[in-house]
Amino acid sequence: MSGVRTNWAGNIAYSTGDVRVPASLEELQEVVAGATRVRAAGSGHSFNDLVDTDGTLVSTRGLPREVEVDAEAREAVVGAGMTYAEVGPLLHAQGWALPNTGSLPHISVGGATATGTHGSGVGNGCLATSVSGVELVMADGEVLRLRAGDDDLRGAALALGSLGVVSRVWLRLEPTYDVAQDVLLDVPTSVVAEDGVALMSSAHSISLFTTFGTPGRLDSVWRKARVDRPATGTWGGRVATVPVHPIPRLPADAATPQLGVPGPWHERLPHFRADHVPSVGDELQSEMFVALEDLSRAWPAVEAVAPRLAGALQVMEVRTIAADDLWLSPFRDRASVAFHVTWVSDLDVVRPALAALEAALAPFDPRPHWAKVSSGPDRERFVEASPGVRDFRALADRLDPDRCFVNPFVERLGVR
Ligand SMILES: Cc1cc2nc3c(=O)[nH]c(=O)nc-3n(C[C@H](O)[C@H](O)[C@H](O)COP(=O)(O)OP(=O)(O)OC[C@H]3O[C@@H](n4cnc5c(N)ncnc54)[C@H](O)[C@@H]3O)c2cc1C
Structure with a gap:
């Protein structure tokens, strides 16, 4: 990390030269106590200025790996x-x-x-x-x-x-536990609107991928099933007989094992293999969450706007997340469906497409991913409306009264 001056995608240049990599808890304590403004950096995979600071950036990658x-x-x-x-x-x-x-x-x-x-x-x-x-x-x-x-x-x-x-x-x-992963191809998109919740419930983890390249068909449905709970249905699609990548034009080498071959959870639940070093990312990502119960209405709205995403979109992924009770969670009190997009890396190309997608989802009270790009007022609206943010602010004022861990991202949004 020391020497590293940008996030993984390269779209955010950190505003500080003061990057520390403590190797122990004691060193970390010393670094933090000696600094006025501090932000932690993990592996730097966020796509916005969430990590950034003009104070001290503390990488956690040198801390004990125990x-x-x-x-x-x-x-x-x-x-x-x-x-x-x-x-x-x-x-x-x-x-x-x-x-x-x-x-x-x-x-x-x-x-x-x-x-x-x-x-x-x-x-x-x-x-x-x-x-x-x-x-x-x-x-x-x-x-x-x-x-x-x-x-x-x-x-x-x-x-x-x-x-x-x-x-x-x-x-x-x-x-x-072991997981068996397989992929369905060419599932009709009508299934998403008509029976989407059942489709998304048909295995431990389901991801829908589409480039909107074939009208009326998803590119792929990735199913990660625990071996004691097999996936159900083929949903009008066909089971892939060779491994695939989420983006159909790319080779499958980087993807985790498929074809239903069981293996340990940690080798199947991610889409990408741990031993494949992802190149410095030539992409941007956005993601918006709406209530799972709105999937049948939100999906047609997204499909209708697909022509306006062309040229900017690399692939869209639809996932689900259970509700929770964490104060800053986008899933607080709401079982959610996620519309994730991997975009090309040029923000000027992405901006109008992202705005079109955000407008299509606006009627569904979308909550954006904290760590990805967002162009509309959705994040501000979520912060404004969320009772959890108020609880969080009170906690932060108590634990960090001198605002050591505040940066422009959280300040701009009024999280702190
Ligand atoms: C290729 C790719 C795939 C992705 N896939 C997914 C996905 O499947 N699902 C999804 O939801 N997101 C996904 N993301 C987004 C990613 O998970 C988030 O950006 C996440 O924050 C990455 O962790 P990180 O360690 O890189 O965090 P960083 O970007 O380093 O930090 C993010 C935030 O966490 C804080 N932070 C980090 N470490 C600490 C710490 N030890 N103490 C306190 N604060 C800390 C930082 O201050 C910052 O606010 C993906 C991103 C990429 C680039």
Whole structure:
């Protein structure tokens, strides 16, 4: 990270030269106590200025990479700078698993949980819902541990880096399990409007991918089924007989194993393989969440606007996320469907297409992903309307009265 001056996608240049990489909790405490303004950086996969600061940027990637399992409590404490690619195999080797992962295992646990990062599955909450405790380094360098049962954890588990630097995270575990992944091709898009919730409920995790290249057909439906709960139905499509990539024109090498071959959860729940090093991203991403019950109306609105996305869109992915009770969560009190877009990397090309998509979803009270690009007033509206944001602000004023962990992103939005 030291020497690194931009986020993964390269669209955000950090505003500071003061980048620190502490190698221990004690070093981290010293760095934070000695700084006036601090932001934590995980693996830098956010697409906006959420990480940015003109103060001190603290990378968590040098912190100890330790995973300690407490089998009786069914939880593990892990270094916040560790990636899911690092944590997953260590948990599995000891007989344990997480309920879900994001699409990319190369993201840090601290960064993913801080932003509401999610995978898919109507029964799966965002990754922060697995958090049963955090160890926070506060502005004065002191350590605060918040554990399950403490109401403040509902603010601290998903805190946008705005309460302190998280050094360790406790994660709830379940016994390890295998997942079989297969892909359906050419499922009619009419299924999404007519029977979308059933389709999205037909396996542990379902993702719909489309480039809108074939009118009336999805490119692919990715099904990640726990082996004890097989996927159901083929939904008018056909089962792929060779591995595919979410973007049909790309080779499948980077994608996790398919064709229904069972394997450990951490090798199937992400779309992309841990041993495939993702190139520095030639893409931007946006994502909006609406109520799952609105899928039947939201999907036709999105489909209608598809011609206006051409040239900017690389691929759209539709996923689901269970409701939760975390104060800053976009899924708070609302089971959600996510409209994620991987765009080309040129913001000038993306801007009008993104605006068209945002307008199409506007009637459905969309809530944007904290870590992705958003051009409309949706994020401001969510902050304004959310009672959770008010609870979070009160917590932040208590834990960080001198506003050490504030940056322009959270200030602009009024989160702090
Ligand atoms: C290719 C790609 C695929 C993606 N796939 C998904 C997906 O499937 N689902 C999804 O929801 N999102 C996805 N994202 C978005 C991604 O999960 C988020 O950007 C997430 O924040 C990445 O974690 P990070 O460690 O890179 O966080 P960073 O970008 O480094 O940081 C994000 C925020 O977290 C804070 N933070 C980081 N570490 C700590 C810490 N230890 N203590 C306190 N605050 C901290 C930072 O201050 C900042 O506010 C994807 C992004 C990319 C580039």
